[in-house]
Amino acid sequence: MGKPSGRRRIVVALAAMLAVGAATAVVYRVLAPAEVSTVARGSYPAAPNPGPGVIGRLPVASLVVDGRLRVYAGARQVYADQPVDRRYRVTPYWAYRRWPARLDGVLADGTTVVTRWSDGKLVALDARTGRVAWRTDGPAAAERPEPRRTYAATVWDPAGLYVARPAAGRGVLVAAGAGQLDGYDLTDGRRLWRVDQERGCVGAAGTTATGEVLGLVACAGPETVEFRDAATGAVRTRWRPPSAPDELVVTPVGCREGRSGCRGLRISGRGDGNGRGWLVGAGAPVAAPALDGTDTVLDGERAVGTSAGVVTGRSARGGEELWRRADLGPVRIIAAEPGRVHLLTERNDLVTLDPATGAERSRFPLEIGQDGLGWQPGRAYATGGYLAVERARERATADDDDQAYFLTSEPVLLAAT
Template identity: 75%
Template sequence: MRFPKRRRVVATVVAALLGAGAVAAVGYRVLAPAEVETVARADYPPPVTPTVGVVGRLPAAPLIVDGRLRVYAAARQVYADQPADRGHRVTPYWSYRRWPARLSGVVADGTTVLSRWSDGKLVALDARTGRVAWRADGPGPGVLPEPRRTYAATVWEPSGLSVARTPTGRAVLVVAGARELGGYDLVDGRRLWRVDREQGCVGAAGTTADGEVLGLAKCAGPETVEFRDAVTGALRTRWRPPNAPDVFVMTPVGCQQGRFGCRGLRISGADGSGRGWLVGPGTPQAAPGLDGADTALDGDRAVGTSAGVVTGRSARTGAELWRRADLGPVRIIAVEPGRVHLLTERRDLVTVDPATGAERSRFALTIGHDGIDWQPGRAYAMGGYVAVERAREGSVPGDGDQAYFLVPEPVLFVAT
């Protein structure tokens, strides 16, 4: 009479084991590392010539790639939509996801979109198709601030991620981690060089317009600016500005996306005062035209704002080239080759030629019933497009997204 009971016990145990196995299998499928590559199904879009003015609102910060696509970031995803001048975000043209790693930065060079992840993985995507071009192991990015929902910092100001293009046209991806600085061939992801440092010694990485790697060494003694060969990683020179304090702030200026292709530096002390320098072959050269904090650099021309006056100067000598006092109080929100974008108190976007001060375009930065009662957050310019985050008046960076942003689609996207 005991056999049926034993059979029930055995059946119960077997059922429990099968259930546990099923849960484990489901858990593995859900939690195991994964990569999802959703490639483009449509033809690569042609370049567009947008109409000057407000294009539309976007919920996320766009990165303009090849003048044809907009690339966005999410917690675990890089994705693109098209065409570049569409007034709203649409179904992705392509998408790339990873799990459980988190996306930490995105840059683009030509038709290559490069992404960096929290586990140190570097993934290059072909912007024309969304297919993975190569993968490489790089240094982990360390602890990064939690991005806002627009992911503007991830695509417009990626930490420790830049591209160097040498005078011969070779492109190198430069990656800085907490303990390592390295260079990777942009074509195939092959690591070209590596510099190991104690934690906190590498400093912020960037690149110059001449294709050198720019860094701030602060391992021992006074801080020093380093210039390295992008292809070999060899140290070219260490440089300290004359009379600089032991600890200073180095701000690259005249750069492209993030901190690459930079043509100048501003070195500032604790009191906020600074001196400008042009970087290129040889030792950095003093650039009095860049001394002001609210100053932008385009080539060898510096554009600054002070007391309601916009002034163009020679960066090298500080000599005034032109001035405009007709715009009232303005601030520079973004710069790109041949264009300086100014925001007025009335929230007009005025784009001027840095060589002459001539106005290229002017229009109100508003759409629908959004109004002009907002303050600018991060901004970005590329290929005649400008994108700017709109924050609530009086909000501060420490506010949560709900309190910080003006509307659910806070990024205003325009063509100049």
């Protein structure tokens, strides 16, 4: 066979170049950074008013937004379905995806859904339509623990993402990263202030009901609790509890939702499982002995705790007993929200009490279908009279993989209380 002619060599070379170009185009389309927004086509749903009981069985955790939508997280997307009382997850009402960034956290306030991504980008969505309201650059999360398949940590406890409501002005989004703390106008995403420090020097643990950012400073010497004005970022107070160890663990309590809008905190040393309770507001924190136990939650200035099968409501400041319930048997508190404390009995009945009086708001078995009651609670979340809880196998441990840990392929129950 003879050698290819000059024209044939040119044709072969052109074909090879076209093949390489086509392959490059395909690779680029698959791997190039992308953002896809699928907005709502139907009208915004009305808020339902379901009676007490289990209303949903879901494969992943959801946020209840505006009493109308359920918002979920995935590896690279956030999406919503409706109505909130639908028994199963259904076709998304809207969805938002990014590539190649991974979704690190989701937070909702009113009809604003804020998403945080592994590249530090903050993107706010209008829950009513799924449209992007604003986007801005923020600090990358300091820690990115691998979420379980329910993504409960991503939506119920997004690390370093909080909302504050100063007495005057709009809501403020607070985003904490490695050595960086930023405040943004929640309405338009405009950055209001920034704090830059070396990694691990300054961080945020939540926000207070009086519009402050609650943080921990470890720049030099013993760790100190810090309160910043959420509107300006200016430090208002630095404080250490009496006789505190050099290293502190700060846990907000009595929060409006998640770790935002909190009325108290519990401070312990590293490795100390108990800690001391404090009320936060104007000025320095005030000791709240009734909050010292970890099996205690806060509603306003009332502490509700369990011990030896008895549930009590006490004054958080003075410890005086306000009410007592000894008729529930062994119970554990799995979640609390303003005006409701949710307890789980040994038989996995969900009992919801009014923290002001101890009166029972509702009681029912936390089950659906044929799943039964043989499980233990994992993470839980409560807002607006709704409660969601992960169901783990009775002998599951935190070290188990998802297959061994969760009870079923749809382990999350959603209930109206």
